[in-house]
Amino acid sequence: GFTLNDLVTYNDKHNEANGEDNKDGSDHDRSWNCGVEGPTDDPEINALRERQIKNMLATLILSQGVPMMLAGDEFGRTQQGNNNAYCQDSDISWLNWNVEEKGETLIAFVQNLTRLRSEHSALRSRRFFTGDVDENGNRDLTWLSAGGGEMSQEEWDGDAKCFGMHINVPQNEENGEEEGRDDMLLIINGYHDLVVFSLPDAPDGRRWMRLVDTNLTLDEEVPFDGGTDYDVTGRSVLLFTAR
Known part of the structure; x- marks a missing residue:
């Protein structure tokens, strides 16, 4: 190949x-x-x-x-x-x-x-995600549309080329040490053109810290509030963490 x-x-x-x-x-x-x-x-x-x-x-x-x-x-x-x-x-x-x-x-x-x-534990979990809500109200995996809300079945069945994935797991879960939550937001835009993505609210009043944007030459950590409309370049991948 x-x-x-x-x-x-x-x-x-x-x-x-x-x-x-x-x-x-x-x-x-x-x-x-x-x-x-x-x-x-x-x-x-x-x-x-x-x-x-x-x-x-x-x-x-x-x-x-x-x-x-x-x-x-x-x-x-x-x-x-x-x-x-x-x-x-x-x-x-x-x-x-x-x-x-x-x-x-x-x-x-x-x-x-x-x-x-x-x-980040969220990027190397040792268990399969379920998408279920636990007793503390946490969901380990949520799929998001560009509007910032959870993906609907209609959107899954449609032609969505830009979507997000919110992972929420215990920090250091592989060591049995739950030191808070590790929240990561991954956004993928497979569309050829720019898509405006509304960032969801970060848990516990935190902000989203951008870690990766494949459209940028340098990956600088920049904070964003939930509800921010982020211009996602066509054919790009972004990664945020909640801090």
């Missing part, structure tokens, strides 16, 4: 170097080149590609369970569109550790995600 970089750079496989007239390898990589096949100097396309890489890294590392990555995806490794490079002993399959500026940016992004995953 494609590397993560190639997944956003090529619509089609380019396995000519394998010597089989490009007939080997899968034809179903479900990739999108963002408008141009292969490398480009177009700054808008390159910015979109980098954001898409960040989006997929975020959805992987911020998911429950053990994240597994292909070596080199953390700095944008390419196989030049080759999705069947098992037979290559060349720069197509080698890992180039001379990381460029783009790669350094991605490495820093991955480091931030793994740090957040380590710090």
Whole structure:
């Protein structure tokens, strides 16, 4: 298959170097080149590609369970569109550790995600979420629409491309030490255009602290009140915590 970089750079496989007239390898990589096949100097396309890489890294590392990555995806490794490079002993399959500026940016992004995953129990729960309300009125998982309210069945059945996920679990629950609640809000916008998302009220009178926005160059922690209308860039992922 494609590397993560190639997944956003090529619509089609380019396995000519394998010597089989490009007939080997899968034809179903479900990739999108963002408008141009292969490398480009177009700054808008390159910015979109980098954001898409960040989006997929975020959805992987911020998911429950053990994240597994292909070596080199953390700095944008390419196989030049080759999705069947098992037979290559060349720069197509080698890992180039001379990381460029783009790669350094991605490495820093991955480091931030793994740090957040380590710090927040909500991002690595050892039990399945139920969505049920417990005896203290807490719900471990709530799905939210862009309006800030709970997703309705009609919205699930519709064409919602932007939604949020509020996780509310005991802090340090894996150690049996419930030190308050760990509240995380994850917002995903798969739509190509901006969506205004109304942030829900944070529990216990707290505020939402933005930790990640894949549209931004730097992930700076910025506070937001519940009810704030946040402009979610098309094709982006955001992460907040309640403080």
